[in-house]
Amino acid sequence: AQSVTQLGSHVSVSEGALVLLRCNYSSSVPPYLFWYVQYPNQGLQLLLKYTSAATLVKGINDFEAEFKKSETSFHLTKPSAHMSDAAEYFCAVRSDSNYQLIWGAGTKLIIKP
Amino acid sequence: EPEVTQTPSHQVTQMGQEVILRCVPISNHLYFYWYRQILGQKVEFLVSFYNNEISEKSEIFDDQFSVERPDGSNFTLKIRSTKLEDSAMYFCASSDMRGGPGGELFFGEGSRLTVL
Numbered sequence: 001a002q003s004v005t006q007l008g009s010h011v012s013v014s015e016g017a018l019v020l021l022r023c024n025y026s027s028s029v030p031p032y033l034f035w036y037v038q039y040p041n042q043g044l045q046l047l048l049k050y051t052s053a054a055t056l057v058k059g060i061n062d063f064e065a066e067f068k069k070s071e072t073s074f075h076l077t078k079p080s081a082h083m084s085d086a087a088e089y090f091c092a093v094r095s096d097s098n099y100q101l102i103w104g105a106g107t108k109l110i111i112k113p
Numbered sequence: 114e115p116e117v118t119q120t121p122s123h124q125v126t127q128m129g130q131e132v133i134l135r136c137v138p139i140s141n142h143l144y145f146y147w148y149r150q151i152l153g154q155k156v157e158f159l160v161s162f163y164n165n166e167i168s169e170k171s172e173i174f175d176d177q178f179s180v181e182r183p184d185g186s187n188f189t190l191k192i193r194s195t196k197l198e199d200s201a202m203y204f205c206a207s208s209d210m211r212g213g214p215g216g217e218l219f220f221g222e223g224s225r226l227t228v229l
Contacts, residue, residue: 036220041222042222043117043119043204043220043221043222043223044156044204044206044220045220046217046218046219049217090156092156099144099161099168099169099210100158100161100169100171101148101156101158101218102158103155103156103157104155105154105155106155106156
């Protein structure tokens, strides 16, 4: 069975600081991994995805994530936080045996001025 | 840019009432989904729909739930007799799935259902 764990329901960083949002997955088959963002009062938007090509994946708004099989991790990073990054971020996994997305609990990113 | 649209954005209903949540997926997409998120909890898969039939459904998607694509554009989720625990944000998503399971799902902004 697949699962996703996101460490930290809330992460607070200062504007301009590094953003690191953690995601660990469990999957018995090669996973497809996704990060989605949900801005206040909006839907879920894809930030980036890993589909077994490059292990370092770049997404929108300067976000990137690195797939590390040995650590079963897919942490999301951004070198310099911006106030507009304040949102909730969800990590999700999908296998090729079905097309469901299995979601983490989400991490709310708070940006301090 | 094409987008998935959902109506209503918020619906309040009495327990036991029927509710229909509507979605207009992106026009050339073939795969459709409903997910829900109970306040403070994870996003959960409900059902996927392809070629005019359900392709997968979760344990949550019991006999009280149904989906339909009544015409070429709408994709609806019906809850026959709502319960308090059905209160949640319901997200519709669509995909063309050309990328296989790595393909992107495009989500609507959600319909918040409150059952009193």
